[in-house]
Amino acid sequence: MAFTMRAPAPRATAQSRVTASRAGRRALVVKAQKDKTVVIGLAADSGCGKSTFMRRMTSIFGGVPKPPAGGNPDSNTLISDMTTVICLDDYHCLDRNGRKVKGVTALAPEAQNFDLMYNQVKALKEGKSVDKPIYNHVTGLIDAPEKIDSPNILVIEGLHPFYDKRVSELLDFKIYLDISDDIKFAWKIQRDMAERGHSLESIKSSIEARKPDFDAYIDPQKRDADMIIQVLPTQLVPDDKGQYLRVRLIQKEGSKMFDPVYLFDEGSTISWIPCGRKLTCSFPGIKMFYGPDTWYGQEVSVLEMDGQFDKLEELIYVESHLSNTSAKFYGEITQQMLKNSGFPGSNNGTGLFQTICGLKVREVYERIVKKDVVAA
Numbered sequence: 546m547a548f549t550m551r552a553p554a555p556r557a558t559a560q561s562r563v564t565a566s567r568a569g570r571r572a573l574v575v576k577a578q579k580d581k582t583v584v585i586g587l588a589a590d591s592g593c594g595k596s597t598f599m600r601r602m603t604s605i606f607g608g609v610p611k612p613p614a615g616g617n618p619d620s621n622t623l624i625s626d627m628t629t630v631i632c633l634d635d636y637h638c639l640d641r642n643g644r645k646v647k648g649v650t651a652l653a654p655e656a657q658n659f660d661l662m663y664n665q666v667k668a669l670k671e672g673k674s675v676d677k678p679i680y681n682h683v684t685g686l687i688d689a690p691e692k693i694d695s696p697n698i699l700v701i702e703g704l705h706p707f708y709d710k711r712v713s714e715l716l717d718f719k720i721y722l723d724i725s726d727d728i729k730f731a732w733k734i735q736r737d738m739a740e741r742g743h744s745l746e747s748i749k750s751s752i753e754a755r756k757p758d759f760d761a762y763i764d765p766q767k768r769d770a771d772m773i774i775q776v777l778p779t780q781l782v783p784d785d786k787g788q789y790l791r792v793r794l795i796q797k798e799g800s801k802m803f804d805p806v807y808l809f810d811e812g813s814t815i816s817w818i819p820c821g822r823k824l825t826c827s828f829p830g831i832k833m834f835y836g837p838d839t840w841y842g843q844e845v846s847v848l849e850m851d852g853q854f855d856k857l858e859e860l861i862y863v864e865s866h867l868s869n870t871s872a873k874f875y876g877e878i879t880q881q882m883l884k885n886s887g888f889p890g891s892n893n894g895t896g897l898f899q900t901i902c903g904l905k906v907r908e909v910y911e912r913i914v915k916k917d918v919v920a921a
């Protein structure tokens with residue numbers, strides 16, 4: 546099968562519209578006046594919440610993400626006004642049977658076409674369109690390619706966005722979802738049994754078969770991420786079985802692309818139990834933490850939330866104590882969380898930190914293109 550690059554698309558489309566600009570201020574972009582393509586990488590194992598995170602992120606930019614119009618119904622791509630999310634499973638060079646014959650998992654580097662991944666991400670970043678293959682998760686086959694045009698924001702999500710050095714160097718911002726084994730297991734069981742009809746035994750054996758390759762090829766990528774959302778068992782309830790979560794937002798210090806979020810006082814170490822007159826907390830309550838740390842020898846700051854909200858609208862109280870969130874107006878985080886309250890993790894730190902990370906994607910985009918995006 547041949548995959549081709551197409552000629553560059555015009556940088557500004559007919560849809561493009563700059564609605565306001567004032568001397569000394571950056572232009573406001575409503576829909577996609579396209580100057581540069583900013584490329585975001587999102588890495589995680591399967592079943593770790595990548596799709597949920599993508600839905601939260603694209604909701605910040607507005608528009609409804611849809612697969613390419615009139616294309617393959619099993620496409621993994623989601624396109625909205627400003628963002629195009631492509632799934633790196635589409636660069637599997639071995640289909641399901643091919644992996645079986647070779648005795649490799651879908652996580653093994655030999656099951657990916659990194660040359661094509663690099664060439665196509667580079668082309669999209671340069672404003673060109675590409676014909677990208679589709680890995681069909683229904684049939685396990687590699688389908689005929691789909692045309693992808695260069696967007697304002699390209700998100701590449703999947704198992705290996707930072708594995709190949711050439712691809713990694715194309716990324717403007719890197720996010721890793723680091724879900725501890727027990728929680729990953731619980732999420733996967735719940736989804737694969739309820740939605741995909743898999744048995745408990747088959748889920749367990751698939752997780753065990755993937756574990757060595759996950760440890761060798763996927764997990765090490767988290768060293769290179771700019772932001773890591775780490776999901777751990779709660780420390781508020783002994784022997785909890787995943788009902789409550791302790792979630793940490795690990796943020797690299799010193800990036801020119803974004804400012805890390807902080808609680809109360811930048812650089813300090815703070816423990817805060819916000820439950821009181823302004824925040825309703827039933828058992829086990831909420832505990833926030835903020836402070837400096839190191840991550841594989843690099844300076845980071847960590848914002849942490851353990852426990853869950855009872856009333857999502859009261860998140861505004863926590864939000865009002867956070868700084869550098871990149872929110873465009875008071876309460877934007879709470880508004881986003883309420884808008885997406887049906888998504889998993891909406892009452893805990895996973896939803897909160899995914900929303901903050903989405904705002905950071907917007908901040909990175911604005912810094913690179915030097916324009917302000919109007920809040921959705």
Ligand SMILES: Nc1ncnc2c1ncn2[C@@H]1O[C@H](COP(=O)(O)OP(=O)(O)OP(=O)(O)O)[C@@H](O)[C@H]1O
Nearest residue numbers: 590591592593594595596597732735736889890895
């Ligand atoms: N924050 C969360 N809290 C609770 N459950 C969650 C959370 N995020 C995801 N899940 C559960 O995990 C499942 C997988 O989530 P999602 O589809 O977003 O992951 P994914 O990484 O895109 O998976 P895949 O790569 O296999 O398609 C969801 O169906 C949901 O049941």
Ligand SMILES: O=C(CO)[C@H](O)[C@H](O)COP(=O)(O)O
Nearest residue numbers: 590591634641651682685704
């Ligand atoms: O890890 C995965 C996605 O992140 C999948 O297991 C991989 O893409 C193979 O897909 P399938 O199991 O549908 O053949």
